[in-house]
Amino acid sequence: MDAQTPLPGADAIDALMARGAAFLGARYAILGGAMSWVSERNLVAALSNAGAFGVIACGAMMPDRLAEEISATQALTQKPFGVNLITMHPNLMELVQVCLDAKVGHIVFAGGIPPGPAIKAAKEGGAKVICFAPAFALAKKLVRSGADALVIEGSEAGGHIGPVSLTVLAQEILPHIRDVPVFVAGGLGRGEAILSYLEMGAAGVQLGTRFVCATECVAHANFKRAFIRGAARDALPTVQLDENFPVIPVRALQNEGTKRFLEHQAMVIGRFKSGAVTKEAGQLEIEHYWAGALRRAVVDGDVENGSLMAGQSVGLVTCEQPSVEIIAELLDQARAALLARRAGV
Numbered sequence: 001m002d003a004q005t006p007l008p009g010a011d012a013i014d015a016l017m018a019r020g021a022a023f024l025g026a027r028y029a030i031l032g033g034a035m036s037w038v039s040e041r042n043l044v045a046a047l048s049n050a051g052a053f054g055v056i057a058c059g060a061m062m063p064d065r066l067a068e069e070i071s072a073t074q075a076l077t078q079k080p081f082g083v084n085l086i087t088m089h090p091n092l093m094e095l096v097q098v099c100l101d102a103k104v105g106h107i108v109f110a111g112g113i114p115p116g117p118a119i120k121a122a123k124e125g126g127a128k129v130i131c132f133a134p135a136f137a138l139a140k141k142l143v144r145s146g147a148d149a150l151v152i153e154g155s156e157a158g159g160h161i162g163p164v165s166l167t168v169l170a171q172e173i174l175p176h177i178r179d180v181p182v183f184v185a186g187g188l189g190r191g192e193a194i195l196s197y198l199e200m201g202a203a204g205v206q207l208g209t210r211f212v213c214a215t216e217c218v219a220h221a222n223f224k225r226a227f228i229r230g231a232a233r234d235a236l237p238t239v240q241l242d243e244n245f246p247v248i249p250v251r252a253l254q255n256e257g258t259k260r261f262l263e264h265q266a267m268v269i270g271r272f273k274s275g276a277v278t279k280e281a282g283q284l285e286i287e288h289y290w291a292g293a294l295r296r297a298v299v300d301g302d303v304e305n306g307s308l309m310a311g312q313s314v315g316l317v318t319c320e321q322p323s324v325e326i327i328a329e330l331l332d333q334a335r336a337a338l339l340a341r342r343a344g345v
């Protein structure tokens with residue numbers, strides 16, 4: 001199967017993806033959602049070469065490390081790709097400059113509302129800006145602030161999540177935001193679902209979990225195996241024990257680490273109640289529990305103690321496949337669904 005070969009129904013899917021694809025400069029309006037430690041040069045280049053749009057996850061990388069990663073990706077693909085920057089990174093402005101110097105065409109700001117100067121610098125430097133909109137009011141604000149496109153990500157997604165499902169976010173946002181392309185994310189693992197969101201007005205889609213088991217992805221074999229074994233119901237958000245000690249919700253496959261996180265919270269809360277630690281120190285102890293945990297799972301393969309961030313669509317990941325095959329499969333499913341609908345089947 002070749003993702004680049006037109007099949008029956010291709011024109012209709014192309015038409016539905018036309019706006020998003022033109023915005024990205026890619027063959028298909030399919031973004032490979034940035035995943036820390038996972039979305040590096042190999043997966044990003046493979047997705048872009050397959051006609052989708054790879055996005056490097058900058059995560060905690062420092063500017064020189066990001067510059068190196070961008071240049072290594074450019075050596076593997078002539079196709080466009082983006083860079084995802086976390087808004088609270090202390091060197092955010094320098095990272096934007098690194099992207100601009102390397103002629104990266106699209107900067108995705110994640111993890112919070114991007115500061116005005118970062119958006120301005122990116123746009124003035126010639127990059128298109130993509131922002132995450134977790135609610136309709138914020139979507140409108142981000143467009144007013146200069147976002148060139150939005151991603152709306154439902155709580156079905158892997159990694160850090162908001163409280164609202166894509167089903168509801170899409171109904172709240174897609175009919176009303178028409179000025180900029182809107183990409184939908186969270187829980188997408190098959191082409192039929194992609195088709196339905198395109199028909200609702202999405203310009204394109206973003207998938208993360210489905211691409212972890214791409215052959216080109218450098219994630220540890222143990223990490224990939226956990227995804228292949230994992231069912232939708234195993235990918236759960238982090239549980240918070242006490243409202244006084246908030247926990248950032250992250251959706252991940254359950255393991256020893258997630259069980260011990262509950263015990264860790266209980267222990268810290270107990271110490272706070274006995275006066276052994278202040279509230280602030282306790283909160284930090286809780287937050288530090290997961291420091292480095294995603295790297296431990298993705299890079300070192302410690303799937304018991306590391307963080308197995310995964311979306312509910314993990315249940316649709318059944319084997320390791322080349323990126324080009326995953327993209328072709330998604331498109332074939334979308335085309336087949338469209339043809340069946342037209343034929344009244």
Ligand SMILES: Cc1cc2nc3c(=O)[nH]c(=O)nc-3n(C[C@H](O)[C@H](O)[C@H](O)COP(=O)(O)O)c2cc1C
Binds near residue numbers: 084110209
């Ligand atoms: C392992 C993992 C790591 C992720 N890391 C990031 C990240 O660093 N920055 C970000 O904006 N999103 C991150 N995400 C979210 C993805 O970019 C994407 O939006 C999400 O996976 C889409 O939902 P899906 O997993 O249901 O396909 C991560 C997701 C996963 C599964």
